[in-house]
Amino acid sequence: MQSLDTTILNTAVPAIAQAMHVTPLDMKSVLASYTLSLAVFIPVSGWMADRFGTRRVFPSAIGLFTVGSLLCAVAVDINMLVACRVLQGMGGAMMVPVGRMIMVRTFPKSELVQAMSFVAIPSLVGPMVGPLAGGLIVHYLHWSVVFFVNLPVCVLGLYLIWRFLPDYREDKSNPLDVVGFILFGSGVALLSYVLQVFGDHRLGDLEIAGLLAISVLLLTGYGVNAMRVQYPLLRLELFRLRTFRASVVGSFFGRLGLGGLPFLFPLLYQVGLGYSAVASGLLVMPQAMAAMGLKMIVPRILARFGYRTVLLGNTLILGVLIMGFATIDVGTPAWRIALQAFILGFFTSTQYTSMNTLVYADVTTQQTSAASTIASTGQQMSISFGIAAASLIAAFFVPDSLRANPTALIHGVHQAFIVLGCMTMASSVLFLQLRRDDGGAVSRYKG
Numbered sequence: 001m002q003s004l005d006t007t008i009l010n011t012a013v014p015a016i017a018q019a020m021h022v023t024p025l026d027m028k029s030v031l032a033s034y035t036l037s038l039a040v041f042i043p044v045s046g047w048m049a050d051r052f053g054t055r056r057v058f059p060s061a062i063g064l065f066t067v068g069s070l071l072c073a074v075a076v077d078i079n080m081l082v083a084c085r086v087l088q089g090m091g092g093a094m095m096v097p098v099g100r101m102i103m104v105r106t107f108p109k110s111e112l113v114q115a116m117s118f119v120a121i122p123s124l125v126g127p128m129v130g131p132l133a134g135g136l137i138v139h140y141l142h143w144s145v146v147f148f149v150n151l152p153v154c155v156l157g158l159y160l161i162w163r164f165l166p167d168y169r170e171d172k173s174n175p176l177d178v179v180g181f182i183l184f185g186s187g188v189a190l191l192s193y194v195l196q197v198f199g200d201h202r203l204g205d206l207e208i209a210g211l212l213a214i215s216v217l218l219l220t221g222y223g224v225n226a227m228r229v230q231y232p233l234l235r236l237e238l239f240r241l242r243t244f245r246a247s248v249v250g251s252f253f254g255r256l257g258l259g260g261l262p263f264l265f266p267l268l269y270q271v272g273l274g275y276s277a278v279a280s281g282l283l284v285m286p287q288a289m290a291a292m293g294l295k296m297i298v299p300r301i302l303a304r305f306g307y308r309t310v311l312l313g314n315t316l317i318l319g320v321l322i323m324g325f326a327t328i329d330v331g332t333p334a335w336r337i338a339l340q341a342f343i344l345g346f347f348t349s350t351q352y353t354s355m356n357t358l359v360y361a362d363v364t365t366q367q368t369s370a371a372s373t374i375a376s377t378g379q380q381m382s383i384s385f386g387i388a389a390a391s392l393i394a395a396f397f398v399p400d401s402l403r404a405n406p407t408a409l410i411h412g413v414h415q416a417f418i419v420l421g422c423m424t425m426a427s428s429v430l431f432l433q434l435r436r437d438d439g440g441a442v443s444r445y446k447g
Contacts, residue, residue, distance in 0.1 A: 011134030037089025065091030135281030187218030259386025290345030319425030
């Protein structure tokens with residue numbers, strides 16, 4: 001449901017921007033506010049699952065997500081849409097980490113890669129169908145319909161939870177770290193806001209520096225608080241585990257580049273190249289199709305080469321592929337664009353599955369909830385920051401007066417692809433700390 005919602009909305013960005021009388025680059029706040037809300041509220045998801053049980057938390061999350069979707073559909077301006085996306089993100093924050101926690105507690109580590117790869121296949125239906133569905137909706141219907149698509153998926157999800165979901169919970173839950181939640185949530189939210197407005201000339205340099213300093217102080221305060229309390233919101237001691245540290249930190253910086261792509265693609269295809277929303281959706285579909293096709297092969301790749309080799313090589317290749325989209329221009333044939341997306345999908349699927357499963361290589365059953373919470377928080381923060389970075393880079397090369405000009409926008413988006421690709425390649429050094437046999441209990445790699 002989350003992936004379907006996000007991919008449909010990405011394709012609809014130009015149409016919504018036109019309806020709300022803003023430029024497409026201004027729509028970054030609609031996309032980033034959702035992922036930011038996920039990052040802020042995911043930290044309490046593990047505690048809630050331990051305290052109330054998965055059969056209560058999961059359906060409640062789906063319900064809140066659906067209410068947020070309905071409110072988004074009736075939004076009358078971009079500010080209201082952003083606020084409703086935050087509410088939607090509060091519900092979404094409980095879905096992914098709780099779902100992963102259920103997976104880790106259900107399957108032994110030796111079967112985790114294969115199980116997660118199999119479960120990820122249905123979730124890729126959203127990225128495969130979403131872009132085309134979004135294009136058809138905004139072309140033939142009103143943009144608000146993109147949010148009503150969640151309703152039947154919600155009903156189906158609640159039925160499946162009622163029939164099959166196990167109820168995992170701790171016999172005795174720890175108290176919630178309220179101070180830590182306030183410090184971390186406000187620090188992350190303020191940092192994301194600074195990235196959003198930086199370069200938009202809304203605030204002066206001194207004001208930006210002041211807000212940035214406050215956000216750093218809040219996050220530092222959280223770090224100090226986490227070391228002093230018995231049950232911190234995020235258990236930072238998990239970073240002492242090499243596999244966990246490499247996976248979470250490497251995933252954060254690696255996803256910065258990948259996180260900005262869903263925002264850039266519709267701008268390039270629809271505004272820059274003049275494709276319709278339907279055609280734009282079709283050009284994005286091959287990426288999800290390739291990712292779905294590779295999911296069942298990733299366990300074999302990891303078993304053959306191991307996490308270290310796969311993550312080092314795959315991250316470098318992804319950086320090159322991202323920069324390759326900077327070569328797409330008005331004269332580029334559609335088949336080449338689709339082929340590039342298809343190839344990108346293969347390596348993106350390998351990257352995500354590898355990073356998502358390495359997190360649990362050396363954590364105990366009791367640490368599963370905390371590990372899932374930290375990993376999911378980092379992933380959503382990186383996506384939010386990636387959208388902000390992509391928009392900031394593109395806007396830097398496009399003057400305010402030319403942001404609706406296709407030629408100028410193509411130039412700005414090209415520069416964003418190049419920078420995001422370089423960022424992705426640079427993140428590969430974070431996987432150098434891994435040993436060849438790290439994660440062998442999960443990947444079955446024998447060296």
